[in-house]
Amino acid sequence: MANLYCALDAGTVSTCMLCATRDEENGTRALLRRARVTDLGEGVDASGSLLPQAIGRTVDCIADYLAQARKLAREQGLSLVSCLTATSAARDASNSRDLTARLEELGLKPQVIAGTDEAALGLLGVTGDFMGTTVEVCDIGGGSTELSCGSRDAQGRLVQLGAVSLNIGARRVCERFLACPDDEPCDPAAVRRARDFARSVFDAHLSQQANLPETLACVGGTATTLVAVLAELDPYDSDFVHLRQTDRDALHDLTERLLCMSTLERRGLVGLQPKRAHVIHAGALILDELVETGGWPGFVTSESNSLFGVVECMHAQAVGIQPPLSWNPQMLRG
DSSP: OOEEEEEEEEOSSEEEEEEEEEETTTEEEEEEEEEEEOOTTTTHHHHSSOOHHHHHHHHHHHHHHHHHHHHHHHHHTOEEEEEEEEOHHHHHOTTHHHHHHHHHTTTOOOEEOOHHHHHHHHHHHHHTTSTTOOEEEEEEOSSOEEEEEEEEOTTSOEEEEEEEEESOOHHHHIIIIIOOOTTSOOOHHHHHHHHHHHHHHHHHHHTTSSSOOSEEEEESHHHHHHHHHHHTOSSOOHHHHTTEEEEHHHHHHHHHHHHTSOHHHHTTOTTOOGGGTTTHHHHHHHHHHHHHHHTOSEEEEOSOOHHHHHHHHHHHHHHTOOOSSSOOOOOEEO
16 A cells, blocks of 8 residues: 655744645645644743643644544545644753654654754755756744755755754744734834844854755745735735746835734734734845845745655655665655
8 A cells, every 4th residue: 555644843933734745756645734823932032941731732733733633644545644843932942852752652753853854955955946957945934044055866866955043933943032012013123133133143053054946945834924915915926926936126125014013913914824913024124124135136936845855765764775865764654
């Protein structure tokens, strides 16, 4: 029986799922994708701990996702194989074991993965759409931003040139610099401090990277949401967003617009999930500063995120072929 791979991720802002099949001829074929704002990282930057209610929201979401994946596997006549990763908030929190213990009760084998592994998985996912082209991949999360650089060779093997996880993310920047009442826009002085912080983080990293690739490819909820807001997508259209080009001026103008709005005003934007209204302006600021610091003319958005990389690693382990990365997924069958 063929496998249905279920890749789950407990992120700082969103909890995500990709259910897909994979074979060597057709690659990864997504059958079901889900993303829900669960705010696992609520308060972690200040307190260093996961809140019980944030853990509860995330565990409930993952339990629901697993039920959907099992139903899909039965309907498709496939054997379910699941893998769960947790990222920045779980890495930073002193009580991440409280989260993983709850997830183990669901039968899962949760892995709190290193930032560099998260970056490499993102690169693995994206480069399948850019065969033979070296790309810089950016994933702006809630607590961290992963940058990786590489390509696929003629045989489709990953050529990894670098991967780093930087402690700058949308929720982290919000809590440090841009916290304000829901009915007020951000303080301009705070915005300047946030921009200075982001610029210093990216300058320190990119200045060490010779010959930046021409293409900046962005994955994750920040980039896809910005494209959706620019195009006023309602409902969200993954096919439209995937490989969509956004130029630097359009990004900067949208960032300034978001920063001048209150959270309540942002909630009314077409293309924006209301639950992202409290962090999207910070994510936009981070991406705006990255594009400016790296000198890119803009960015291209990819829907082939790190979960696609996880599925590729799961498939390699399941069928016994050469793994694309040194990272090994912990998998649950059934």
